[in-house]
Amino acid sequence: MNLLENIAVAFNGIKSNKMRSFLTMLGIIIGISAVILITSLGTMIQNTFTGTIDDLGVTNLVQVMLQGKPNATRESQWMTQADLISDTMIERLKERMGDDIDYVWVTTSAGRGTVRNTAEQDGDDYSVSLTGQTNEGLTAGTTDIIAGRQISDEDNEKMRYVINIPSDMAEEMFGSARRALGQVVTVNVQQGGWQASTTVLDFTVVGVYEYEASIMSGMFSRTYDCDIPITTARRMTGQDPVEGYYQYFNIIGKADVPASELSDNIISFFNNSFYKNNDAYQVTTYTMENDLAMINDALALTGGILAMIAGISLLVGGIGVMNIMLVSVTERTREIGVRKALGAPNTAIRFQFIIESVILCTIGGVIGVILGIIGAVVVGEVMMMVLADQLGGITLRTSPSIAAITISVAFSMVIGIFFGYYPANKAAKLDPIDALRYE
Amino acid sequence: MTDKTIIHMENIYKSFYVGTPNELEILHGLTFDVPEGQFLSVVGQSGSGKSTLMNLIGALDKPTGGSYILDGLDIAKSKDKTLSEIRCRKIGFVFQTFNLISRTTALKNIELPMMYAGVPQKERTRRAKELLEMVDMTDRMKHMPNELSGGQKQRVAIARAMVNEPSIVLADEPTGALDTKTGRMVMDLFHKLHREQGKTIILITHNPELAAETDRIITLADGCIVSDIMTGGAA
Numbered sequence: 065m066n067l068l069e070n071i072a073v074a075f076n077g078i079k080s081n082k083m084r085s086f087l088t089m090l091g092i093i094i095g096i097s098a099v100i101l102i103t104s105l106g107t108m109i110q111n112t113f114t115g116t117i118d119d120l121g122v123t124n125l126v127q128v129m130l131q132g133k134p135n136a137t138r139e140s141q142w143m144t145q146a147d148l149i150s151d152t153m154i155e156r157l158k159e160r161m162g163d164d165i166d167y168v169w170v171t172t173s174a175g176r177g178t179v180r181n182t183a184e185q186d187g188d189d190y191s192v193s194l195t196g197q198t199n200e201g202l203t204a205g206t207t208d209i210i211a212g213r214q215i216s217d218e219d220n221e222k223m224r225y226v227i228n229i230p231s232d233m234a235e236e237m238f239g240s241a242r243r244a245l246g247q248v249v250t251v252n253v254q255q256g257g258w259q260a261s262t263t264v265l266d267f268t269v270v271g272v273y274e275y276e277a278s279i280m281s282g283m284f285s286r287t288y289d290c291d292i293p294i295t296t297a298r299r300m301t302g303q304d305p306v307e308g309y310y311q312y313f314n315i316i317g318k319a320d321v322p323a324s325e326l327s328d329n330i331i332s333f334f335n336n337s338f339y340k341n342n343d344a345y346q347v348t349t350y351t352m353e354n355d356l357a358m359i360n361d362a363l364a365l366t367g368g369i370l371a372m373i374a375g376i377s378l379l380v381g382g383i384g385v386m387n388i389m390l391v392s393v394t395e396r397t398r399e400i401g402v403r404k405a406l407g408a409p410n411t412a413i414r415f416q417f418i419i420e421s422v423i424l425c426t427i428g429g430v431i432g433v434i435l436g437i438i439g440a441v442v443v444g445e446v447m448m449m450v451l452a453d454q455l456g457g458i459t460l461r462t463s464p465s466i467a468a469i470t471i472s473v474a475f476s477m478v479i480g481i482f483f484g485y486y487p488a489n490k491a492a493k494l495d496p497i498d499a500l501r502y503e
Numbered sequence: 504m505t506d507k508t509i510i511h512m513e514n515i516y517k518s519f520y521v522g523t524p525n526e527l528e529i530l531h532g533l534t535f536d537v538p539e540g541q542f543l544s545v546v547g548q549s550g551s552g553k554s555t556l557m558n559l560i561g562a563l564d565k566p567t568g569g570s571y572i573l574d575g576l577d578i579a580k581s582k583d584k585t586l587s588e589i590r591c592r593k594i595g596f597v598f599q600t601f602n603l604i605s606r607t608t609a610l611k612n613i614e615l616p617m618m619y620a621g622v623p624q625k626e627r628t629r630r631a632k633e634l635l636e637m638v639d640m641t642d643r644m645k646h647m648p649n650e651l652s653g654g655q656k657q658r659v660a661i662a663r664a665m666v667n668e669p670s671i672v673l674a675d676e677p678t679g680a681l682d683t684k685t686g687r688m689v690m691d692l693f694h695k696l697h698r699e700q701g702k703t704i705i706l707i708t709h710n711p712e713l714a715a716e717t718d719r720i721i722t723l724a725d726g727c728i729v730s731d732i733m734t735g736g737a738a
Contacts, residue, residue, distance in 0.1 A: 069618060076606050402602040405563060406663070407591020407619040409584055496563045500602070 067419070074420040077392070078427070085424060088388040091381025092428030092479065093435065096472045098374040100436025101443070104464040106367040108444055113359050124166075124319055126327045128334075129312035131348040138344040147345045148309035153338050161329060164321045167204030169314040172196035174297035177253035179229075179290070181237050182266060190233055192288045194253060196297025204316045211241035212271035219270075219293040223305055227251070227267035228291040230275035241272040255301060263300060267292065323351040378475070381428070382483040389421050389487035400491050401499025414492035421484025422477050429476025436472075437464045509574055509670055509703050510537035510560065516568035517555050529555045531726045532569065537671075537705070542697045544706040544714035547723035554675070556723065557707050561596060561673045562589045574670040591619050595664030599676035601656040603648040609659045610635065610644040616667050634662035638692065654685030661692055671703040672696065678713065690716065 078085040130147065154168055174194035181187040199217045210231055219226050227249065229237075234244035246268065253263045273291075295305040303309070317326040327349035334347035393400070400413055517530040529552050537543055547553045558564040559571060562578050565586075571578040574593055581589065590596075595616075603612045613631040622630070635641045638658040648656055657677060664672055674693065678686030690713060696702045706717060714720045715734060722730040 069624075073607075080606050398602070399604055402598075402604065403615070403619075404587065405561070405590060405596045405602075406616045407587055407667070409587040409619070412619060497558050500563075500598075 070416055070419040071423060073416060074423040077420055078424060084388065088385055088424060089428030089431065091384040092378065092425050092476055093381075093432040095374055095378035095381045096429045096432025096476055097436035097439060098377055099371065099472050100433050100464055100468060101439045102367065102370040102374055103468040104436065104440035105443060106363060106370075107465055108440070110360065110363050113363075124317040124321070124323050124326075125352065126315045126317060126323055126330060127312060127350040128315060128330055129348060129350065130345045133342070133344055133346050136344045143311070143345070145309055147342060148311060149313065149334070149338075149347070150310075151308045153334070154313070156337075157330070157333055160333060161326075164318055164326055164329070165315055166318050167200055167316040169201035169204045169316065170198060170294065170308055170310055171201060171313070172294050172297045172301070172303070172308060172310070174292060174300045175253045175255050176287070177251060177262075179233075179249050179251050179288070182248040182250045187237075189252075190237065190288055191286075192233075192251070192290050194227075194251065194290050194292055194297065196294035197291045198294050201294075201314075202291065204314070207273040207276075209271050210274045212245045212269070214271055215291055215293050220295045223295045223299055224293060225265060225267045225296060226270040226293065228271040228273055229269055230288050230290070231272050232275045232286075233288040233290075234269070234272045244269045244272055246270075253300065265300070323353050327351050378479060382425075382479040385421055385425055385480065386483035386487060388424075389417060389484055390490070392420070393417065393487045393491040396491075397494065397499050397502040400494050401496050401502065404494070404496035405500060410492040413494075414488045417488030417491050418481060418484045421488065422480030425476040425480030425484075426473065429473045432476070433464075433469050433472055440464055507539040508536045508572075509539040509541075510535075511572040512536070512559075512569070513571075514569040515559065515566045515571060517552075517559060517564070518567045521567060529726050530559075530566075533726075533728055534569075535721060535728065535731060537703060539670075539703055540697075540701045541719060542693070542704045542706070542717045543719045543721065544708055544717040545721045545723060546708055546711065546714045548709065550725075551723040552726040553707050553709075553723055555726075557673060557675055557705075560671070560705060561594050562586045587619075591616060592667050593670045595667070595669035595672040597657070597660050597664050597672065597674040597677045599679040601648070601653070601660045601680070603656055603659060603663075605648050608645050608647060609640060609651065612648070612659055613663045613666055616663060620667050630666060631662075634666055635659075637665075638662045652685070653681050654688055657681060657685070657689050658692065661689070661696075665696070665702075671705055673705050673707075675707045676709075677706070678708075678710070 128149070130143070130149065151170075154170065158165060158168065172195070174196055176191070176193050178189040179192045180189050197215050198220060199215060202214050209228075211234075212228070215226065215228055218224075229244065229249075231241050234241045237249075238244040238247055248266050248268055251263075251265050251267050253265070255261050255263065271291075294308065298305045298308060315326070315330065317323055331347055331349055339346045403413060513534050515530055515533040516528065518526055518528040520526050533556065545553055545556060555564075559566055559578075560573075562573065562581075563586075565581075566579050569579070573589065576585075576589060576593070578586070578589070596602075603609075604615065607615075610628070610631050613634055614627045617627040617630065632641070632644065635644050638661055640655060640658050640662065643651060643655060643659075648659075651659065661672075661677075664674075672693075677693070678689050681689060693704055693706065694716070697704050704717075706713065708714055717734065719731070719733050721728055
């Protein structure tokens with residue numbers, strides 16, 4: 065008696081009792097679809113978080129910044145240029161730890177202001193934030209140039225007045241990214257601080273980068289982030305264009321170097337050399353590793369609790385299957401007797417009923433997986449619709465994992481075996497005479 | 504008929520509720536032999552022990568005492584697994600109520616015992632068709648049991664009983680649920696099997712007319728054999 069025949073017999077049994085089979089499966093269907101829904105939504109949320117963080121390129125990013133020393137001896141806490149981290153120091157860091165570092169990303173803010181199309185008489189003002197960048201830093205970042213080019217080393221050497229703008233700004237101002245290239249824009253920058261002043265300068269658009277909405281971007285009115293050469297930014301703000309000084313900068317470590325290890329080395333490098341004798345400041349770092357771990361822990365906990373609830377519904381479903389299998393065994397007592405009289409060994413009877421229960425549960429499991437995926441997609445869509453403003457165009461990727469699907473179907477098979485065994489064994493142990501006589 | 508003894512029963516006892524105050528002895532030491540190829544009928548009133556004897560002969564149950572040798576196998580000492588093997592290969596059951604498996608076709612019903620005997624699918628279908636032809640039911644092989652008349656059902660059941668070439672065919676009131684005409688047809692089929700294939704057939708009945716058609720009549724009363732007569736051949 066082979067497996068296929070048993071499966072065929074089981075299908076026959078299920079088909080001849082469609083309504084009852086469906087109701088029996090319902091528990092499994094609900095349980096499995098709940099598991100799939102929960103895990104899909106869980107991974108969706110997790111992907112959205114980690115995806116956002118990945119987009120910022122922060123998984124191996126170390127933020128290096130100045131921090132007041134706890135036992136500062138200086139009376140005035142005013143930060144002077146001597147306290148800041150200089151390009152020279154960073155060069156020394158690179159010499160020492162170059163093997164662990166992919167990129168150094170330094171920026172100098174040129175302030176906030178407005179930009180308008182120079183060619184247009186009554187053009188709109190676009191609120192912008194200007195950041196001086198190096199080519200290395202921009203390479204380290206995750207923005208994609210969709211037209212033109214990135215700010216280059218040459219731009220920096222020659223202190224050019226060139227600017228990269230985001231794609232949505234380019235479209236609004238010039239109609240398309242391509243049309244923005246080579247256009248001149250008038251930048252009006254307000255320098256803050258104790259002597260507020262306004263600088264008006266013309267910049268040429270050399271590149272347009274793809275604007276990606278983040279989970280936060282919808283919450284505030286849009287300020288366009290524009291990149292200019294870092295040397296230009298320094299000159300605009302009255303700093304030494306050649307040697308930069310920073311309160312903070314970023315390091316992107318090599319992928320195989322743990323961010324925590326890298327950040328420890330960076331701290332000890334700075335604080336044992338340049339900041340050893342500083343009487344007010346020292347260097348500290350910040351990585352996203354801990355935040356990421358915390359988010360993941362929280363998600364795992366929520367997921368675990370929900371999975372437990374789903375597990376309970378699977379248990380209830382399994383008991384339902386066992387109950388109906390017991391009814392089925394009782395109903396078919398006579399058939400069992402006949403089969404035994406015709407020479408069916410106990411093992412064949414047991415096998416037949418276990419297979420039936422496994423098939424029942426597996427069909428339920430497959431239907432549950434399908435419903436769960438549909439449910440997850442629908443919930444994802446609804447969430448995107450409801451939260452459209454908050455998400456600002458970000459897409460939630462619903463991705464039911466192959467692992468979750470495989471485990472769910474396999475688990476429903478196991479439920480079938482587990483809850484089918486008792487009724488099947490009961491059938492197998494029936495006395496053939498009693499079974500034949502059963503009315 | 505050959506000289507070979509197919510059933511040897513010696514001093515068979517059967518009790519129920521053994522070891523309880525309700526212990527009930529149904530068969531009180533039966534002894535008889537059945538030679539191969541005999542058409543034997545067992546008759547008796549209800550409560551005489553006919554069914555109990557049939558269950559013992561059919562290896563559905565084991566005697567409480569005595570020895571039962573079926574085709575050289577000691578049934579009393581066999582394990583459950585061996586008993587199902589014996590039922591599968593040595594015995595063909597025909598029931599009063601046909602007992603076809605309701606959700607499967609006539610053909611599949613006939614194939615069933617071969618499935619338990621581990622016969623390959625192709626061979627099963629071939630043999631099942633052969634037997635359907637023997638009982639003249641070829642045109643109904645795809646029919647479900649509920650689409651068949653009583654006589655047709657019983658013919659399918661007989662084909663099913665024959666499919667594994669059993670040593671004995673055990674028929675328990677095979678015409679009991681049929682009208683006279685179809686009952687006659689079924690009896691003719693048994694005679695044909697007996698005559699043409701030399702099958703050992705044991706017919707359990709309380710109809711003396713049917714019993715009279717067989718080679719030998721064993722009469723049971725209150726768990727004892729009260730008469731064992733040779734009729735001198737089929738009618």
